[in-house]
Amino acid sequence: MKLFSSTQSDRRGVYAVLTSFFFIIVALVATIGVLFYQNMLVTFERSIEKDANEYSVVTDAKNVLFSCYGKTIDENKLNESCNVSMIQGYTIEKLGINQCNESFHDFLNNSRYDQSFVYVVPIQEDKRICLGRLKIFL
Amino acid sequence: MSVTENVMGGVIVMFIFLIAGAIVIHNLTGHTVDKMELTKNKYLEEAYSSDFNALLQATEPTTMRSFSDLLTDALYYRQDNLTFGNTTINTREFFTSTLDAAIGKGRYYMEIKPKIIEVSLNFVIDGSNSLQDEREQLAEELPSIIEGVKKKIYETGEEIVVANVYILGNKYDLKDRQKCDIYNTDRADITCYVIGAEELYAAPDDFNNETYDVNSKDQYKVEFNVTPPYSDVDYVRNIRKAGEKDYYEADWGAGVAYASAHNKGMARLVVLFPVSDELSTSSIPDACFHISDIPRQKMCDLCNTGCPAERSSASVEKALQVAKANGHIVNPIYSFTCDYDYKPMFNTYFEIVNSRSTSNVCSEAACGGCSVNNGVCFHPDCESVILEQMNHVADETFGKVINLEDIQNLVYDISTAIDDNIEEYKFRLGQEYDYAARFVSERSLPLPNKLMTDAKLFIYPNKNEVA
Numbered sequence: 001m002k003l004f005s006s007t008q009s010d011r012r013g014v015y016a017v018l019t020s021f022f023f024i025i026v027a028l029v030a031t032i033g034v035l036f037y038q039n040m041l042v043t044f045e046r047s048i049e050k051d052a053n054e055y056s057v058v059t060d061a062k063n064v065l066f067s068c069y070g071k072t073i074d075e076n077k078l079n080e081s082c083n084v085s086m087i088q089g090y091t092i093e094k095l096g097i098n099q100c101n102e103s104f105h106d107f108l109n110n111s112r113y114d115q116s117f118v119y120v121v122p123i124q125e126d127k128r129i130c131l132g133r134l135k136i137f138l
Numbered sequence: 139m140s141v142t143e144n145v146m147g148g149v150i151v152m153f154i155f156l157i158a159g160a161i162v163i164h165n166l167t168g169h170t171v172d173k174m175e176l177t178k179n180k181y182l183e184e185a186y187s188s189d190f191n192a193l194l195q196a197t198e199p200t201t202m203r204s205f206s207d208l209l210t211d212a213l214y215y216r217q218d219n220l221t222f223g224n225t226t227i228n229t230r231e232f233f234t235s236t237l238d239a240a241i242g243k244g245r246y247y248m249e250i251k252p253k254i255i256e257v258s259l260n261f262v263i264d265g266s267n268s269l270q271d272e273r274e275q276l277a278e279e280l281p282s283i284i285e286g287v288k289k290k291i292y293e294t295g296e297e298i299v300v301a302n303v304y305i306l307g308n309k310y311d312l313k314d315r316q317k318c319d320i321y322n323t324d325r326a327d328i329t330c331y332v333i334g335a336e337e338l339y340a341a342p343d344d345f346n347n348e349t350y351d352v353n354s355k356d357q358y359k360v361e362f363n364v365t366p367p368y369s370d371v372d373y374v375r376n377i378r379k380a381g382e383k384d385y386y387e388a389d390w391g392a393g394v395a396y397a398s399a400h401n402k403g404m405a406r407l408v409v410l411f412p413v414s415d416e417l418s419t420s421s422i423p424d425a426c427f428h429i430s431d432i433p434r435q436k437m438c439d440l441c442n443t444g445c446p447a448e449r450s451s452a453s454v455e456k457a458l459q460v461a462k463a464n465g466h467i468v469n470p471i472y473s474f475t476c477d478y479d480y481k482p483m484f485n486t487y488f489e490i491v492n493s494r495s496t497s498n499v500c501s502e503a504a505c506g507g508c509s510v511n512n513g514v515c516f517h518p519d520c521e522s523v524i525l526e527q528m529n530h531v532a533d534e535t536f537g538k539v540i541n542l543e544d545i546q547n548l549v550y551d552i553s554t555a556i557d558d559n560i561e562e563y564k565f566r567l568g569q570e571y572d573y574a575a576r577f578v579s580e581r582s583l584p585l586p587n588k589l590m591t592d593a594k595l596f597i598y599p600n601k602n603e604v605a
Contacts, residue, residue, distance in 0.1 A: 026151055033155070033156065037159060041166055041167070048170060048174045098235070120241070122196065130197070131193065131196050131236065
């Protein structure tokens with residue numbers, strides 16, 4: 001009688017264990033990989049949604065400002081600020097071109113903001129229409 | 139051996155998993171990036187469109203007219219300098235300074251051109267025999283010219299192109315009336331008229347405010363004083379009897395005025411083509427129209443070499459005034475191909491009236507009608523004056539003179555001229571960059587003649603635009 005002697009069938013058992021173990025490892029790595037990728041994608045999507053949301057917020061804010069000051073901005077109304085809660089603030093600058101008087105109206109709540117978005121806007125000065133820049137801060 | 143196989147199998151499976159995963163992730167990432175770009179572009183498109191609306195409202199300080207009004211006026215009148223009362227403004231300067239300040243230098247390109255859905259082609263052809271070849275060639279090729287223009291302006295398939303042929307002649311003369319027979323007037327888009335002195339010139343009664351219909355299509359004759367060159371107390375519009383060459387047979391100036399007035403106020407592109415080899419009102423000097431004796435008259439017609447430049451110029455100026463007032467383009471066709479209808483009996487006239495004349499009088503340089511060296515031409519000395527006057531009317535109406543050296547080129551020359559007319563009917567500002575990323579906003583604006591026009595503003599965004 002030989003102690004610890006291995007037969008062919010014993011060797012098959014060892015191979016089977018090794019193979020199974022190896023496949024489990026492969027499955028685990030693949031699952032972890034997929035989960036990692038998925039997580040990465042979700043983060044990426046969220047970042048895009050955030051950007052898209054910013055565009056939508058800034059468009060809404062512009063519409064609110066137009067409803068406050070008029071689609072052609074009435075310069076006389078620019079003494080008062082318009083309540084737009086979703087943004088950090090806004091500035092309206094009237095350009096000194098075509099004999100229009102330059103002016104600047106600052107409605108920025110604080111100096112901390114991530115991004116700014118600029119629009120060219122018409123501003124009524126007496127009977128004529130001048131051009132200005134509306135800057136919205138998020 | 140079997141272990142190795144299993145391990146390798148596992149490695150391969152893992153490798154396949156990783157590759158497949160990488161492909162899936164790559165696709166998903168690409169899709170997400172595209173989505174992000176799309177969102178950003180949509181926002182920028184809306185933002186620039188809003189900017190364009192603001193720009194169109196901006197007021198010019200001296201005239202108080204809006205950017206959009208001045209833009210359409212500058213396009214319609216095709217002038218940078220527009221005058222309103224005592225004020226003249228340089229529109230291009232106003233547009234450029236406004237766009238530079240609002241959008242930024244080098245970041246925009248603006249183009250405005252009429253939305254052409256209807257084109258009216260009008261050929262005013264000298265009724266004399268020397269233009270017979272041109273009339274026949276035009277009759278043959280007119281359908282293909284119409285189709286060519288239709289293709290050029292094609293957008294929706296609803297575009298309309300019509301052609302009117304006005305032959306200058308005596309409508310009471312059967313031979314002149316028959317000159318229209320060669321045109322395929324069964325087609326709804328081709329019409330031919332023979333117009334003569336009655337149609338071309340105002341009669342004295344027309345100037346009587348009490349009896350004249352001011353809403354008439356012929357009101358322009360009174361407004362621009364389109365009268366025959368020889369009208370006086372004994373008012374006459376026909377100098378010579380039917381069948382004899384009269385001045386109105388070559389009065390392409392009055393013909394253009396008539397064709398322009400009869401296309402007035404329509405929201406379409408109107409192009410006028412006077413076709414002639416003579417001065418307007420003919421190259422025959424004044425003196426010849428007052429000779430009643432036929433042989434002497436013919437002698438005078440052919441051999442009096444004086445060019446009636448002033449008489450012609452007066453007629454061309456009327457054409458110019460009417461066409462400019464209606465915003466029409468004139469492309470005169472100069473067809474001096476030395477194919478004047480020489481008749482041997484002319485020599486008989488010379489022999490009868492001029493004792494010095496011989497049977498070969500037409501080889502003499504003094505004879506305006508015939509010249510051996512230049513072929514048989516009608517008043518060759520007038521050539522430079524005709525071209526000068528044609529160029530003048532073309533320059534003033536933004537057209538071009540077609541020098542028809544070979545009649546076979548008629549279709550090509552006309553089609554090219556129309557293409558140029560359509561292409562040049564544009565107003566451009568800024569620099570166009572062919573391959574740069576851009577956002578385009580478009581607006582439809584009305585021109586003074588009711589034709590709609592497309593104004594396009596191209597904005598080239600900065601690399602990190604938005605923030």
